[in-house]
Amino acid sequence: MAFSLAATTLTDTAVKEPATTGQSLRDIIQLASYICDAPVAMVTKADDSELNLIAKLGFDGESILRKESFCGYAMEARDAVMVIPDTTLDSRFNTHSMVAKGPKYRFYAGSPLIDPDGYVIGTICVFDYQPKQLNQRQIDSLQALSRQVIAMLELTKLSEQLHQTSMTDALTGVNNRRAFDQRFEAEFARWQRTGQPFTLALIDIDHFKSFNDSFGHAAGDQALSEVAKLFQRHCRNYDFFARYGGEEFVLILPGTDRVSAYKTLEKLRLVVANHEWPLRQLTVSIGLASAEKFSDKKQLLEAADQVLYKAKTQGRNQTGVFSDS
Incomplete structure (x- = not known):
């Protein structure tokens, strides 16, 4: 059944889109790139089969197969930063497609992301096209940045939970x-x-x-x-x-x-x-x-x-x- 009512008109305003943590993560990988003097940096977050790139610098992809990634090895290191000074001299990676073909990375360093429950959920890592070594201060700084990433992800999770509860x-x-x-x-x-x-x-x-x-x-x-x-x-x-x-x-x-x-x-x-x-x-x-x-x-x-x-x-x-x- 239908009923009739009169209508009148006025105007209204739009709403703004909510902010995200994307810029903060980009700031962190900019720091990682600067500290390690490396042109490529990224934050990866793992699922069962892939590492999703939730922040990146100097890299075009959106995800990497976990079994084919450098970061898969770094995640196994847990409490240490995995540094590969020259990928062509490492038997694990010298035939890797990103080393032997393109983009021909020669250096890698990755620090695992460990959540408050002790699970390794991804990495923060850097790549370079030239072989090199990191000093202890750079290694410590990369680990510190990995803790900052975790703190930011946990804060985002809490914020989402609070938002969900309030809604x-x-x-x-x-x-x-x-x-x-x-x-x-x-x-x-x-x-x-x-x-x-x-x-x-x-x-x-x-x-x-x-x-x-x-x-x-x-x-x-x-x-x-x-x-x-x-x-x-x-x-x-x-x-x-x-x-x-x-x-x-x-x-x-x-x-x-x-x-x-x-x-x-x-x-x-x-x-x-x-x-x-x-x-x-x-x-x-x-x-x-x-x-x-x-x-x-x-x-x-x-x-x-x-x-x-x-x-x-x-x-x-x-x-x-x-x-x-």
Whole structure:
């Protein structure tokens, strides 16, 4: 079913992209290059079969097969810097493709990256086209830089974990209101910039207060979590689902007009209605509005909310669609 509401327009601003640790790692390999007087430097991070280059200087590749790398040997050294003064005199590497063919490296030094749990996760290393030796101060400095890389990666991991926690609803495990606010602003800015449509849907669990009154808040919390799981499991993988507050959820459907969004939301509504609920049947009411009708995100949100209200007052367990007709 579709409902009609009037729309007005205003303007809004875009959001900035978050910063990364890339520049800091590039600074570190610049230091490694300078300290060791070597034109090629990189930080590698290992997976099962490859060493991924998470920072690099003087090298064009993105990854190296672990079994074919110099760094694979350096990772086995653990607490020492592996130095190869002349690769052509080392039986492990004198036939290596990067020595015998191109780029014909003659010198290598690599310090393993050891995480706080004691695992070797990669290296910081330097290459040169001329044979040479490092003095003890250079070796100590390369080890110090490897510890700085680990400290930076751990700080980044912690920051990501804290960010994830701050963006996740503690009860249901889905995105929270803060995460929605950021994504909503970004999607609206993209719509204004590119004209790519998206649709916003507000979802409310019907008669949830009476459910809590009848079965208690613990049962209500379980019901909230189960509704969240159903939506998370059945919505499209590129949609953005979040808990908006109380028994209300929100769904952003990128690149979706209101007709397609209505079909998608009706399927999700029926998933909840047809679910086997242990205590009492639960349903949801939904209000959706398409961004293409608005140039102000606040009024888009208000339109979806008013359509949701109409869906609830006109019988519940239905999807209302904003229309300007």
